[in-house]
Amino acid sequence: MREVAIIGVGCTNFGEMWNRSFRDIFVEAGLSALEDASVEGEEIDALFVGNMSAGKFIDQEHIGSLIADYAGLASLHVPAVRLGAACASGGVALSQGVLAVASGYYDIVVAGGAEKMTDVGTGGAIDALASAADREWEVLMGATFPGLYAMIARLHMHKYGTTREQLAMVAVKNHLNATMNPKAQYRGEISIDEVMSSSLVADPLRILDCSPITDGAAAVVLAPAEIAKKYTESPVYVKASAQATDTISLHDRRDITTLDATVYAAKKAYKIASIRPIDIDLAEVHDCFTIGEICAIEDLGFVPKGNGGPATEDGLTALDGKIPVNPSGGLKACGHPVGATGIKQAVETVLQLRGEAGKRQVSGAEVGLTHNVGGTGGTAVVHILSINR
Amino acid sequence: MAVPRFWRNIPARYNLIGTKCLTCEKCYFPPRTTCPACRRAGKIEMHKFEGIGEVVTYTVIHSASEGFDRQTPYVLAIIRLDEGPCMTAQIVCDPNEIEIGMKVQSIFRKIAEEGPDGVICYGTKFAPKR
Numbered sequence: 001m002r003e004v005a006i007i008g009v010g011c012t013n014f015g016e017m018w019n020r021s022f023r024d025i026f027v028e029a030g031l032s033a034l035e036d037a038s039v040e041g042e043e044i045d046a047l048f049v050g051n052m053s054a055g056k057f058i059d060q061e062h063i064g065s066l067i068a069d070y071a072g073l074a075s076l077h078v079p080a081v082r083l084g085a086a087c088a089s090g091g092v093a094l095s096q097g098v099l100a101v102a103s104g105y106y107d108i109v110v111a112g113g114a115e116k117m118t119d120v121g122t123g124g125a126i127d128a129l130a131s132a133a134d135r136e137w138e139v140l141m142g143a144t145f146p147g148l149y150a151m152i153a154r155l156h157m158h159k160y161g162t163t164r165e166q167l168a169m170v171a172v173k174n175h176l177n178a179t180m181n182p183k184a185q186y187r188g189e190i191s192i193d194e195v196m197s198s199s200l201v202a203d204p205l206r207i208l209d210c211s212p213i214t215d216g217a218a219a220v221v222l223a224p225a226e227i228a229k230k231y232t233e234s235p236v237y238v239k240a241s242a243q244a245t246d247t248i249s250l251h252d253r254r255d256i257t258t259l260d261a262t263v264y265a266a267k268k269a270y271k272i273a274s275i276r277p278i279d280i281d282l283a284e285v286h287d288c289f290t291i292g293e294i295c296a297i298e299d300l301g302f303v304p305k306g307n308g309g310p311a312t313e314d315g316l317t318a319l320d321g322k323i324p325v326n327p328s329g330g331l332k333a334c335g336h337p338v339g340a341t342g343i344k345q346a347v348e349t350v351l352q353l354r355g356e357a358g359k360r361q362v363s364g365a366e367v368g369l370t371h372n373v374g375g376t377g378g379t380a381v382v383h384i385l386s387i388n389r
Numbered sequence: 390m391a392v393p394r395f396w397r398n399i400p401a402r403y404n405l406i407g408t409k410c411l412t413c414e415k416c417y418f419p420p421r422t423t424c425p426a427c428r429r430a431g432k433i434e435m436h437k438f439e440g441i442g443e444v445v446t447y448t449v450i451h452s453a454s455e456g457f458d459r460q461t462p463y464v465l466a467i468i469r470l471d472e473g474p475c476m477t478a479q480i481v482c483d484p485n486e487i488e489i490g491m492k493v494q495s496i497f498r499k500i501a502e503e504g505p506d507g508v509i510c511y512g513t514k515f516a517p518k519r
């Protein structure tokens with residue numbers, strides 16, 4: 001297997017973009033990644049596109065062809081594959097792109113992700129997101145997606161004494177980080193009180209515990225490490241790419257408060273990269289709900305199980321903490337265009353490792369981790385990126 | 390969801406019919422065609438659950454999906470059935486009454502106001518065991 005590097009990154013603004021289509025945003029992200037990598041269209045061997053549900057959001061399937069076409073690559077007949085794993089579609093696209101380059105089958109690969117969520121009403125978007133859960137035995141029994149995470153939160157509070165305030169602190173921190181990210185959907189600070197008094201969605205989760213509905217796209221350009229320096233002075237190396245699955249239904253898990261898919265993907269990634277959780281300088285984790293980040297920092301091994309709440313309260317995950325988590329603002333405040341999220345996490349990590357993250361720069365960052373979850377944990381993808389080969 | 394998709398699950402939805410693996414003696418709900426523990430070595434047969442269990446965790450849904458929006462706020466829980474498996478279902482009780490560890494029993498109820506193609510969906514909910 002060959003070592004793989006990220007030689008270029010691109011990302012659209014995240015938010016509600018009424019005047020822009022699915023194809024517009026994907027092309028913008030892809031072109032900016034190619035420009036960043038100084039790669040010409042003729043050099044591209046394949047496209048891997050993460051997309052959760054264009055079928056439900058924009059009534060469009062056959063995404064590979066559509067994207068190749070509007071990126072100007074159909075005339076070159078570049079192979080293009082769309083990958084779906086709910087909210088982890090982007091992470092899976094990155095992983096498959098990395099494997100394709102590592103195997104030696106392709107050299108230059110674009111791994112991207114896109115979701116256009118605001119062409120349907122809120123009801124339509126909520127229904128599309130619900131298809132990440134078990135439609136027959138969760139959704140049709142009355143579950144909503146926030147409701148499932150609320151049940152994780154409720155049990156976490158019961159078992160470990162995690163407080164309602166600690167959940168709110170995740171949102172407050174991520175919104176603060178997003179004030180320094182010009183591409184973020186929400187650029188304003190919020191307070192603990194505002195989170196705690198926002199409207200109840202699924203008790204104990206309130207609206208400010210939830211990530212928003214977002215339009216957005218992101219892309220990275222991958223190349224074999226041995227030729228990466230031909231394109232860029234600052235390649236970022238993919239030290240590990242690992243994916244794991246678990247039961248699609250939350251109720252069938254070994255432990256409701258642990259995402260075993262995260263645990264397994266992380267363990268595998270640490271082993272491949274030969275590093276420990278303590279070696280990670282920053283992480284972009286899957287905070288689709290505030291409880292998601294608490295579970296993530298535990299399941300990724302940053303803190304012992306059950307300590308996610310107190311660790312957040314103590315500032316461990318703050319921008320100036322020991323392991324800054326979600327410097328981009330996370331899904332919570334930067335936004336969560338589901339299929340794009342896993343790629344956006346890689347884009348943010350690359351910018352951080354290159355020292356190009358502006359006001360939200362984590363100083364001296366050399367190793368970063370991305371963590372992307374599908375559904376309530378039926379899929380998890382972990383990548384470890386480093387400036388050192 | 391199309392009517393046949395709901396209709397084909399009626400034994401499971403109405404009468405809590407799941408499966409049991411004769412090889413490992415584990416029970417599963419909803420029914421499965423393969424035992425996730427024994428895989429090819431599993432021997433599956435139908436199994437009717439008693440409908441008695443305990444609340445593992447719960448939430449009170451304030452913002453519901455279509456078909457459920459007229460029931461809010463309602464209690465949704467993960468219930469561990471006495472035979473072993475867990476399932477997600479609504480609990481018919483006062484939202485202030487629900488707690489982790491509460492004993493519950495199954496009841497037959499209308500599930501969704503207007504489900505697939507305008508058809509009213511019936512199935513299993515739970516109530517506090519008295």
Ligand SMILES: [Zn+2]
Nearest residue numbers: 410413424427
């Ligand atoms: Zn078995």
